[in-house]
Amino acid sequence: MAATRTAPHLITLVLATAISVLSVNMFLPSLPHMSVAFGADYAVVNMSVAGYLLVSAVMQLGVGPLSDRFGRRPAMLVSTLIFAVASVGCALAETIEVFLIFRMIQAMVVAGQVVSRAAIRDMYPPNEAASKLGYVTMAMALAPMLGPMLGGVLEMLFGWRASFWLYSILGFGLLALLWFDFGETNTTPSATFGAQIRQYPELFASRRFWGYSLCAAFSIGGFYAFITGAPLVAAAWFDLSPALLGLGIGIITAGFMVGNFVTGLIAARTKLIWMIIAGRVVATIGPLGGLILFFAGQGTVWIFFGAAVFVGFGNGLTVANATVGLMSVRPHLAGSASGLSGALVVVLGAVLTSATGIIVAPETAPFTVLGMMLGSSALGLLSALYVLRVDQRDPLPDVT
The missing domain is CATH 1.20.1250.20 (MFS general substrate transporter like domains)
Incomplete structure (x- = not known):
């Protein structure tokens, strides 16, 4: 299948990076209403931000090595699928406990940043990779600027769950894009985890x-x-x-x-x-x-x-x-x-x-x-x- 062999276009990596960054803060304007809706203290609801960042840090320690061992493509596809499903779970959650569980699982989308960077390094020599990554990194700046504004509009029009339904749509849309435009870039994956760990x-x-x-x-x-x-x-x-x-x-x-x-x-x-x-x-x-x-x-x-x-x-x-x-x-x-x-x-x-x-x-x-x-x-x-x-x-x- 050509999709598994053709290197991804830069716009695909930009979108994967943007969605991973957007997942952090788009729903921030909804936090007060979420606190009321769940009948939970604001500090507990705020764990959806602080806890998410902590889990994403741990996820980065895992998803990078997994992409070295099994390849960039499967790491991106699996993590994006998990993010999309977890977003549906957040949107449907009726209790703060269920919401926070799915919210922490959403952190798998951090692969959008980690694996995109690695894929760019796979595809280009160092200086050209830095040039391409410069453009991709612009998405890391633009997404946090626009995300809360979009989340605020969705909150006013449809309520707090709308942001998470949008995450779901974006997640499944990105999954489809990656399926057709993210060929494997890691041409020398580790033979086994043991061999990788020894390196x-x-x-x-x-x-x-x-x-x-x-x-x-x-x-x-x-x-x-x-x-x-x-x-x-x-x-x-x-x-x-x-x-x-x-x-x-x-x-x-x-x-x-x-x-x-x-x-x-x-x-x-x-x-x-x-x-x-x-x-x-x-x-x-x-x-x-x-x-x-x-x-x-x-x-x-x-x-x-x-x-x-x-x-x-x-x-x-x-x-x-x-x-x-x-x-x-x-x-x-x-x-x-x-x-x-x-x-x-x-x-x-x-x-x-x-x-x-x-x-x-x-x-x-x-x-x-x-x-x-x-x-x-x-x-x-x-x-x-x-x-x-x-x-x-x-x-x-x-x-x-």
């Missing part, structure tokens, strides 16, 4: 892998710190309306999209590590400049959100390139590398989100948020410089 020390012992992974994790960590603290800054310092706050938060996402677009344009002819370092420098300069101006008494709403634009743009130059770099260290374990690094991003993001929420206070909110963004960006820069040092001492031919 893991190669990945875990790689200094490049951990350098690239920490760089990507700290890069995205700065975004988590920003979205956690920005609402308090907006309320306590600038008296912004919710609409203007949403616009301000969207700015960092817009910067991320532009950075990914630039990555898509030039990554094919630029060394990965230099793109990464450039992104980290830009992301560090923004909050550093913002902090200096706030300490000088010149801080404004434009300065605060402008610093976030630098972080978003810098992340756009960094994330796709760092992701390709970590998957290129051991190409035969690209799925495992993608899953492990994705889990690391989620865990570090949760830590930074919690830390920011604990230490931020109205009196010092912009200093705290800019400081967290600066620290995260700087640690990402140090991680990138570490990879550069390793490359200079021990060049790796297949990562350019």
